[in-house]
Amino acid sequence: MEKVDVPENLDETAPSPHRIQLPREWRGERLDRALTRLFGGHSRAEIQEWLAAGRVVLEGRRPAAKTRVAGGEWVVVDPPAAEDRDEAWVARPVPLDVVHADEHLIVLAKDPGRVVHPAAGHMEDTLVNGLLYRFPELAGVERAGIVHRLDRDTSGLLVVARTPHARERLVAQFKEHAVDRRYLAVVQGEITSGGHVEAPIGRHPRHRTKFAVVEAGKHALTHYRVERRYAGATRIEARLETGRTHQVRVHMAHIGHPVLGDPLYGGKxxxxxxxxxxxxAFVGGFSRQALHAGRLTLSHPVTGQQLTWEQPPPADMARLLAILEDSAT
Known part of the structure; x- marks a missing residue:
């Protein structure tokens, strides 16, 4: 066998990108599993994120995680820089509303306006900063245990893994669409009945900060059910079968019923x-999407027990709903 450039449990201080020859005896192994063996400090879920982001090139092509290796081929891996990963995240006393916590997972109720991950402009006031402060052990879990996101101005339930094993199991549930997420939304216009939107979502071709229904996008499916109709607005429950960025917002705008208050997709x-x-005056000043992740059901990553949490909408959305009810009487 030819020399392998980088041994198992690769030294992260070595120059990046890494050029590695896969051992011939690994023939038939999934690529994500093979890279997890090489990059011993990273979980399989994180390796899959690298693959999805195009950070892995196998024999001149960008492979899928499930690709079976032939053994002996060369792979180039360019991991994210340390400042782009968890290592740069710091603990800060950010308020957290903890709905549930056990030794394997945490469930939070996120307020509108709170960013989940540190990013430009929000490096020390995010949920991740607060999680690292209150639960220091999360420093040893990829992405501080976060397995899914909510937009900054969307409120509601968010699950966090407390151990690497729990995170891998929860990520698998999300990939298998086994997590039931229900959103409460107020949309513009009157919807006569429930239905679903199955339309691919990708980056907007002209506005790169937005997403849109585009032919080359990723498969996305949203089910919705009418809960209450008002004059010119509808309260719905939306259930995600996939988890694309801005999915409910993009899909409802696509069918002509944008989420009320949505600054990106709401239009006039x-x-x-x-x-x-x-x-x-209140509705006119409601400057965020009226969207709340109010119900979350999943299987416990260790016990397998099915668990459900429900969270009422925050004060601003509760008042919006009360005003709409008053207008309907």
């Missing part, structure tokens, strides 16, 4: 009918 604001002056 249409006021529900029957509002008094105070109600119209």
């Amino acid at each position: 604001r249409r006021f529900p009918g029957g509002l008094d002056e105070a109600g119209r």
